[in-house]
Amino acid sequence: MPDEIIARPGLRGRLRRFLPQAAPSAAASPAPSAVRRGGERIDAPLEIIDPAVLEQRLYAALDRGDAQAQRAEILAVLRQALADGRAVVRRRFVDEDGSADACVSESAYLMDVLIAGLAALTVSRLFPVSNPTVGERFAIAAIGGYGRGELAPFSDIDLLFLLPYKRNPRVEQVVEYMLYLLWDLGLKVGHAVRSVDECLRLARSDTTICTSLMETRLLWGEPSLYDTLRKRFIEEVAAGTGAAFTEAKLGERDARHRRMGDSRYVLEPNVKEGKGGLRDLQTLFWIGKYLYQVDGVEGLVAKGVLTEEEARHFRRSQSFLRAVRCQLHYLTGRAEDRLTFDLQPEMARVAGYTDHAGAKGVERLMKHYFLVAKEVGNLTRIFCAALEAESQRRPKRGLAFLGFAAPMVDGLPLDGDRISLAGEKQIREHPVDIIRLFRVAQLRDLDIHPAALKLITRNIDLIPGLREDPEANRIFLEILTAEQDPEIPLRRMNEAGVLGRFIPDFGRVVAQMQYDMYHTYTVDEHTLFALGILHRIETGEAADTLPLATQVMRKTGSRRALYVALLCHDIAKGRGGDHSVLGARVARKLGPRFGLTPEETETAQWLVRWHLLLSDTAFKRDIEDDKTVQDFVAAVESPERLRLLLVLTAADISAVGPGRWTAWKATLLSELYYRAEERLSGADETVGAERRVELAKDLLREALADWPKDTVEPYIAKVSRAYWLAFDGATQARHARLVQAADAKAEATPLAIDIRVDQQRTVAELTIHTADHPGLFSRLAGAIAVSGGNIVEAKIFTFADGMALDTFLVQDAVEGGAFDAPERLAKVKVAIERSLSGEMKMSAELERRHRTYPRFNAVSIAPRVLVDNEASRTHTVIELNGRDRPGLLHAVGRSLTNLGLQISSAKISTFGARAVDVFYVKDVFGLKITHEAKLAQIRKTLTGVVADPVAKPVAAAVKRRPRTRRTAA
Structure with missing residues (x-):
């Protein structure tokens, strides 16, 4: 863990349970009232469980008469001892702020006593033999994590029943009796019944079994049998196989990382198996133990594998991760290793993380977690690789092996096929070589070479001195803007701790989480992904997914400014202000330092300041409104900025997480881009809105040439002006035929529904033609929500004859893709019909659907209502921000109707748990709302709706008394 994190005032006091306690001196012998498990001293062990008392109660159970009654009593004694012991362990950890290291050791000790007591009873009294043969003598050993003397509160228990030879009936009876009792206790027991020879044979062919045998611990039985296994394992399995074992364990680690998402910065990390989790630390220790036969991290220091400081980081990281895992078990009451989104707030609360300016308590917890995961990554990557290289002991090392100097590449030594550094003297005399190392590798x-990374880690104090070094900054700009992918070297620099120290502003967002269920990665990971995507846009590799950005990138003339802007676009997140404004200041400072020209610095600064302008306008405003495009163009000012902004936006959104870039978003952005490009080039000046309306009418006349002439003009006359600007000619012709077919039915309440799936934009377009009435939008929105649809855009029109033509673009509410399942499409038609007829009890249906998605309640988002009378010439624009939930649009639409407002169009966006819904409205007279009292009423009413009074907070799995804790600065 970085020293600057540990050194913050108050952190140690706030995280007492998350940090290891001071170990007793080597000279001090444990008091009689203490025992050890996993290297940890357990104080007052008899308070957890007293072996003598347990033995007395177990033997007393044998006085119960028949075997069935005896078994029931034995089970009751064990269950009570387990419950009492667990309560003590939990109290010490949760209520008395005990360390997690003690918690896992105490849990192992509790299980040791239970298993040993049960084994002694079973062998001596339930299945006794007066003079057992050698084949009837056996041992019980703990293996795996339990073998290390570590056991999280609800973890599985792995046991080895060790035999001298093959199985015999008596041993099978004992094993079966014990296992069924342990299972009846509710314990998850993994077990193996093997002879010594079988153990060794399987260990030679199975790395997992080999690893578990390496961490065995005798619980009960024949010590000589256990000692034989240990001795023969070292001589017959471990000897001479270090290289193969190292390679196998690193291969397992890489496969596990891929299975878990291959990033340590995922939204819901797995504390045990995820990248940067406990298993990575264990892999490091397993390799060291296998190669050097050591029993603790201190042994790796003695062997020169780790320094004292690195061993300290190892222990601190392990203690923190153990604490998180133990808390997860207690919070959920089960063996839960995923720090899921809904558990993170409660975890932050019990750990004492509070909200600070610019960062929520849960974000601060997760930043701490990701910093620890990063530190684990540093240890495992550098030292596992170093151990691998040492264990393989390749017979040749290039020319150096033959006594010649190592070959040089751009002034740096080449070791095999890996670039390296000459040694500590080199980087002390020429620290710029640290930056140059990454450029040459790129x-x-x-x-x-891992040795170079280790050297950098141990001399990381040299980096701050390079910040104002012109050569170092020149090389860094080359890395950032090179023809080669910048993501790889920048990620290496970030992993090694170089990037955050070279650019301290970037260091502030390393491991910075955004708790919104939208951003999948931490800020630094997101930025690095975005730079990689920008490189693929420039090379044409992203042409299939980002065709417009790829096309536009070829026309840009400010690529260096674009790369610097993307590096800085989120660099000021978590500071308590507008990160775009603050980030622009950082870009203005870094531009000259990196060697950008004044013009490039100004461009980079502008891009950072306005990097959300394109997406905000496209996703939250009606781009058919001329005022929207006019305001956007006034802010952009130049075609070059427009091009740069489009490319940056495409890379930014694509890097948020899998599935965040959609065809629908691409469509909105491209439509706004083309409209702005026309306006900036002057082409739009010759074709005004009125001319576009007339052209649309002429196109419809051509498309309806088969209609009687006396029906076309009346139809055109009853359609509003806004309608002609909202759709293309083909869609308008389709609407006309839909209306005609509905009118031909001559029903009292005509209703026509047309559904078309647009796979290219991944939306379903629902068009509803029916009689207009107050609350129509609310009813339609509710019916779509009940059917599992999520509205992303709505356009509402009322014709002169009082009929409404409403169009909704809908996506799947869960998957986010096209709403195209046939059963869903059929269901939404029925739901609309039932909603309009009054058959559906909308509130009950929506509340039931709300309960189906409890994760909507995991995030607290303050409601906000903005009313803007400047964004449109003809409408009042209302923007709502709040927590998303099924039926939100139904509730908002109903409130707008009750307020006497007409909805003309709506833009609906969802960013994780946050809903951002924008409505273009008029009053009952078709005018903007300007009266202050009415505006205040709108704000108050809609704030109450967005606040989601129906939502119920997620119940915490474990209730704790509040504590007073010091908080970190």
């Missing part, structure tokens, strides 16, 4: 497509 330029020559080489891996970096």
Whole structure:
């Protein structure tokens, strides 16, 4: 863990349970009232469980008469001892702020006593033999994590029943009796019944079994049998196989990382198996233990594998992750290792993380977690790779092996196929070589030798001195803007701790989480992904998914400014202000330092300041409204800025997480881009809105040439002007035929529904033609929500004859893709018909659907209502921000109707748990709302709706008394 994190005032006091306690001195012998498990001293062990008392109660159970009654009593004794012991362990950890290291050791001790007591009873009294043969003598050993003397509160228990030879009936009876009792206790027991020879044979062919045998611990039985296994394992399995074992464990680690998402910065990390989790630390220790036969991290220090400081980081990281895992078990009451979104707030609360300016308590917890995961990554990557290289002991090391000097590449030594550094003297005399190392690796497509990364880690104090070094900054700009992918070297620099120290502003967002269920990665990971995507846009590799950005990138003339802007676009998040404004200041400072020209610095600064302008306008405003495009163009000012902004936006959204870039978003952005490009080029000046209306009418006349002439003009006359600007000619012709077919039915309440799936834009277009009436939008929105649809855009028109033509673009509410399942499409038609006829009890249906998605309640989002009379010439624009939930649009639409407002169009956006819904409205007279009292009423009413009074908070799995804790600065 970085020293600057640990050194913050108050952190140690606030995280007492998350940090290891001071170990007793080597000279001090444990008091008689203490025992050890997993290297940890357990004080007052008899308070947890007293072996003598347990033995007395178990033997007393044998006085119960028949075997069935005896078994029931034995089970009751064990269950009570387990419950009492667990209560003590939990109290010490949760209520008395005990360390997690003690918690896992105490849990292991409790299980040791239970299993040993049960084994002694079973062998001596339930299945006794007066003079057992050698084949009837056996041992019970703990293996795996339990073998290390570590057991999280509800973890599985792995046992080895060790036999001298093959199985015999008596041993099978004992094993079966014990296992069924342990299972009846509710314990998850993994077990194996093997002879010594079988154990060794399987260990040679199975790395997992080999690893579990390496961490065995005798619980009960024949010590000589256990000692034989240990001795023969070292001599017959471990000897001479270090290289193969190292390779296998690192392969397992890489496969596990891929299975878990291959990033340590995922939204809901797995504390045990995820990248940067406990298993990575265990992999590091397993390799060291296998190669050097050590029993603790201190042994790796003695062997020179780790320094004292690195061992300290190892222990601190392990203690923190253990604490998080133990808390997860207690919070959920089960063996839960995923720090899921809904558990993170409660975890932050019990750990004492409070909200600070610019960062929520849960975000601060997760930042701490990701910093620890990053530190674990540093240890495992550098030292596992170093151990691998040492264990393989390749017979040749290039020319150096033959006594010649190592070959040099751009002034740096080449070791095999990996670039390296000459040694500590080199970087002390020429610290700029640290930055140059990453550039040479990028330029020559080489891996970096682990020894070089270790050297950098141990001399990280040199980096601050390079911040104002012109050569270092020149090389860094080359890395950032090179023809080669910048993501790889920048990620290496970030992992090694170089990037955050070279650019302290970037260091502030390393491991910075955004708790919104939208951003999948931390801010630094997101930025690095975005830079990689920008490179693929520039090279044409992203042409299939980002065709417009790829096309536009070829026309840009400010690529260096664009790369710097993307590096800085989120660099000021978590500071308590507008990160765009604050980030622009950082870009203005870094531009000259990196060697950008004044013009490039100004461009980079502008891009950072307005990097959300394109997406905000496209997703939250009606781009058919001329005023929207006019305001956007006034802010952009130049075609070059427009091009740069489009490319940056495409890379930014694509890097938010899998599935965040959609065809629908691409459509909105491209439509706004083309409209702005026309206006900036002057082409739009010759074709005004009125001319576009007339052209649309002429196109419809051509499309309806088969209609009687006396029906076309009346139809055109009853359609509003806004309608002609809202759709293309083909859609308008389709609408006309839909209306005609509905009118031909001559029903009292005509209703026509047309559904078309647009796979290219991944939306379903629902068009409803029916009689207009107050609350129509609310009813339609509710019916779509009940059917599992999520509205992303709505356009509402009322014709002169009192009929409404409403169009909704709908996506799947859960998956986010096209709403195209046939059963869903059929269901939404029925739901609309039932809603308009009054058959459906909308509130009950929506509340039931709300309960189906409890994760909507995991995030607290303050409601906000903005009313804007400047964004449109003809409408009042209302923007709502709040927590998303099924039926939100139904509730908002009903409130707007009750307020006497007419909805003309709506833009609906969802960012994780946050809903951002924008409505273009008029009053009952078709005018903007300008009266202050009415505006205040709108704000008050809609704020109450967005606040979601129906939502119920997620119940915490474990209730704790509040504590007073010091908080970190």
